[in-house]
Amino acid sequence: MEKLNDYRGHARECRRLATLTSREDHRAALIQMAETWEQLAIEREPKVKADEPTLSADGLSAESNN
Template structure:
């Protein structure tokens, strides 16, 4: 399973790609993907807060 920080990095990448898109539809889709990655990051962080034993080395539960 990925760390929350990895999910946040995917979200940031989607936002960067969206900024470079000419098509409004492609931009919208990438921004939606970013929102989903952000939600996955939040879910993962919550999981690690509730079950620290599931966290990986160097993973922060607080973010």
Template sequence: MKKASEYRLHAKECRDLAAHMDSEEQRALMLGMADHWDKLATDRVALISRHPELAHDGERDEERSWSPPEA
């Protein structure tokens, strides 16, 4: 299982790709994928909050220092 930060990176990559797509349909699909990656990150944070023993090395520290990007 990946760390939440890795899921967030995938979400960012999807948004970056969507920004360069000509097709509205393809852009919408990529943005939907980004939302899904963000949900996985949120779920991962909730999971390690309930079960800290499942956290990867340094993952809890990463989450404590993470702040969402400004829109």
């Protein structure tokens, strides 16, 4: 999940920087980078969530109860 947060953080930073630049070409590039970071997060989210251990009722990893 940390990587997803990193990807989304990069997207937010690109959008923030886009608001600060006066050059339209830089703004467009930063917005495109933000969209790419966000798309990466969207594409990776199912895999990351599938790889996370699930917890049983006692708070232990369900995988460790086998």
